[in-house]
Amino acid sequence: MNTPPPVRIGALAPLSRPGWVEAGQHLLVGLELGVRDTNESGGVDGRPLELVVRDTAADPQRAAAAVDELAEAGVTALVGEYHSVVARAAANRADALGLPYLCSSSVIDVLTEQPTDLVARLSPPQSVGWRVYAQHLLEQGHRRIALATQASAYWAAGTVILREHLARHGGDVTEIDMVAHTPATACDAVAAAGATALLLLAGHPEPALPLVTAVRADPRLAGLLVGAPAGQPELPSWEGELGAGIPFLRYLPARLGPLGVRVERDLNEHLSGPPSFVAFEGYDSIAVLTEALRSHGTDRARIAAAWPSLAVEGTRGLIRFSRAPGGTVWQWADAPVQVVDRDPAAPDCFRVLRSGGAVR
Numbered sequence: 001m002n003t004p005p006p007v008r009i010g011a012l013a014p015l016s017r018p019g020w021v022e023a024g025q026h027l028l029v030g031l032e033l034g035v036r037d038t039n040e041s042g043g044v045d046g047r048p049l050e051l052v053v054r055d056t057a058a059d060p061q062r063a064a065a066a067v068d069e070l071a072e073a074g075v076t077a078l079v080g081e082y083h084s085v086v087a088r089a090a091a092n093r094a095d096a097l098g099l100p101y102l103c104s105s106s107v108i109d110v111l112t113e114q115p116t117d118l119v120a121r122l123s124p125p126q127s128v129g130w131r132v133y134a135q136h137l138l139e140q141g142h143r144r145i146a147l148a149t150q151a152s153a154y155w156a157a158g159t160v161i162l163r164e165h166l167a168r169h170g171g172d173v174t175e176i177d178m179v180a181h182t183p184a185t186a187c188d189a190v191a192a193a194g195a196t197a198l199l200l201l202a203g204h205p206e207p208a209l210p211l212v213t214a215v216r217a218d219p220r221l222a223g224l225l226v227g228a229p230a231g232q233p234e235l236p237s238w239e240g241e242l243g244a245g246i247p248f249l250r251y252l253p254a255r256l257g258p259l260g261v262r263v264e265r266d267l268n269e270h271l272s273g274p275p276s277f278v279a280f281e282g283y284d285s286i287a288v289l290t291e292a293l294r295s296h297g298t299d300r301a302r303i304a305a306a307w308p309s310l311a312v313e314g315t316r317g318l319i320r321f322s323r324a325p326g327g328t329v330w331q332w333a334d335a336p337v338q339v340v341d342r343d344p345a346a347p348d349c350f351r352v353l354r355s356g357g358a359v360r
Helices: 021-040 059-073 084-097 126-139 153-168 181-193 208-217 260-273 276-296 300-309
Strands: 005-015 049-057 077-080 100-105 118-121 144-149 172-179 197-202 225-227 248-252 312-314 317-319 329-333 336-343 346-355
Touching: 005 059, 005 276, 005 336, 021 049, 021 077, 021 197, 021 225, 021 260, 049 059, 059 084, 077 276, 084 118, 084 153, 100 260, 100 300, 118 317, 126 153, 126 225, 126 248, 126 346, 144 181, 153 172, 153 197, 172 225, 181 208, 197 208, 197 317, 260 276, 260 312, 276 300, 276 312, 276 317
Parallel strands: 005 049, 005 077, 077 100, 100 118, 118 329, 144 172, 144 197, 197 225
Antiparallel strands: 248 336, 312 317, 336 346
């Protein structure tokens, strides 16, 4: 009996430094579990899914080259990636090659240079989540905000979103360039600005962790709120006292449904610890792509045509794609958003500080 050939899916993830390897590992485990479940339920017309994984190492050029390689290898579609600037490079290259791409976990608003029907995204746009975050700061009484920044299109976009939202509501933002500052001089700048909150818009572990350590040791900054909208404190390297009390964004609902509860258990077993939202995004990517393949076939153009007609029950809710005004890709408009931190009294536990929603 002949074994049917697999449906090959290209997968991008940061699996080596300077990429955020923890995020890449969580994403990959979610993707792999999604593939397992698809194959256990019959695959796609009896054909198994097969992931063809490439490590982006947070390098946009490496990611674009990987897209070329995967397209040449005959993958049917592309999924994955965590870093926004890398996903943008991958999305633009996939669009140029006619390869459908479901972006799993990157939020930068402008994901492609021009409108395309080939690319869809699960994670909410940065302007949605970061405005929710800025509103949380305002509601907690923070109007003098310091940003510890590094040069990056992603951090720059986040800075603009925060600055504009806070300014509309009487807030003030001071930027601290972490290329020009050491952790000690950054603390000096925060103190001089009279900031009540310091947001980490910079790389992990350097310079974010040394800066948090310096802030916590500086008596001038006692009571200063440290925040990380990009979500770094959710992952295991931030466990313990250092990561406690730092609000961050994550993309989970208030309560998981039956599928989410079951997948959470499976992810926990494979990760040897609690899964981050990134792992759920990986699983949901395969759930969506499986439905597109089963309903529209394995032709690349037909997969791209499927995005607006899909309604897929994912781990975090019903996934439907639409086009926002000015948007260049198909977007899950109802992706959940939360502001969360690690409980200082129990750093292994998370506290939901705010659930998302439209913020003006």
